[in-house]
Amino acid sequence: MSLLICIPDSMQPQSLCSALQSLDSGLKIEIGSENVHNQDEVEFAVVWKHPEGLLRNYPNLKAISSYGHGADALLADKQLPAGVPLVRLMDTTMAKWMSEYLLTVVLLQRRQLLEYAKNPEFSAWGTAVCHSHPGNQIGILGLGYLGLAAAKVFLLMDFKVSGWSRRKKQVKEVESFSGKKGFSAMLKQTDYLINLLPHTTETRDLLNIGTLSQLKRGAYLINVGRGQTLVDEDLIALLDGGQLSGACLDVFRTEPLPKEHPFRKHKNILITPHNSSATPAESVAPQILENYRRAVSGRQLLNTVDLEHGY
Numbered sequence: 001m002s003l004l005i006c007i008p009d010s011m012q013p014q015s016l017c018s019a020l021q022s023l024d025s026g027l028k029i030e031i032g033s034e035n036v037h038n039q040d041e042v043e044f045a046v047v048w049k050h051p052e053g054l055l056r057n058y059p060n061l062k063a064i065s066s067y068g069h070g071a072d073a074l075l076a077d078k079q080l081p082a083g084v085p086l087v088r089l090m091d092t093t094m095a096k097w098m099s100e101y102l103l104t105v106v107l108l109q110r111r112q113l114l115e116y117a118k119n120p121e122f123s124a125w126g127t128a129v130c131h132s133h134p135g136n137q138i139g140i141l142g143l144g145y146l147g148l149a150a151a152k153v154f155l156l157m158d159f160k161v162s163g164w165s166r167r168k169k170q171v172k173e174v175e176s177f178s179g180k181k182g183f184s185a186m187l188k189q190t191d192y193l194i195n196l197l198p199h200t201t202e203t204r205d206l207l208n209i210g211t212l213s214q215l216k217r218g219a220y221l222i223n224v225g226r227g228q229t230l231v232d233e234d235l236i237a238l239l240d241g242g243q244l245s246g247a248c249l250d251v252f253r254t255e256p257l258p259k260e261h262p263f264r265k266h267k268n269i270l271i272t273p274h275n276s277s278a279t280p281a282e283s284v285a286p287q288i289l290e291n292y293r294r295a296v297s298g299r300q301l302l303n304t305v306d307l308e309h310g311y
């Protein structure tokens, strides 16, 4: 039996292989579908943006793991082998990195540090601390593993935190919203909107002119969920009209973001190359190994993908 790793070179498949083998030196691992010797032996696959239909080649596959928190790239394959369970990652290091990124962006904006980077004379000596937004209300879309971790960090920094999710959550000091009305109610009070929602049919185009214009005037948007949730032209219109003060975007409809995309030239948009949080091989290897062992012995898997809701 073997475990197949089918992830892009940029995600360093060899590092994952070494991390898994350091936990279990007897594990048979094959990197890349082109290197599989015997397709019948493959019982578990770890994939990211794999070719459509590929996973049907392995008749004894017992489970498929996404190599990220998101399952959308996996579910984009309309020819997945029927009945094979899907799992995704939930990782503490990824949650820490994501929280670090989000806090950095909010503080950069709140303390206007990018303005000082451009112009050291931005504000005169002796002037009081001037926040670009006096408000300190964070609104998190998606109160899952990453959203809850970020909420805790913002609470420690004395921000007010609210969150919107499919079902209301009971989290100490976090105001929880759900549903359409809850969405509007949260937007209306938000200074910094953080999108951590997965890409599903429900979330596609959710951040558009109608919804984003409900945010407080001058609010700031951070998108670290998926590019498909945001309507690009609507964001630009809201920034140009002054409704939003800026945006930091890590994810895009097309990645890498095309060179000529208007986001690249916009003075109030900060762009990062989908690296707010990358998958750290050593940190995720234990849960991949655990799911592999559970799959081959027919036990309940961890972090299964909810096919009904698409994440």
Ligand code: GLV
Residues within 6 Å of the ligand: 067, 068, 069, 070, 071
């Ligand atoms: C990254 O986008 C992930 O889904 O982990």
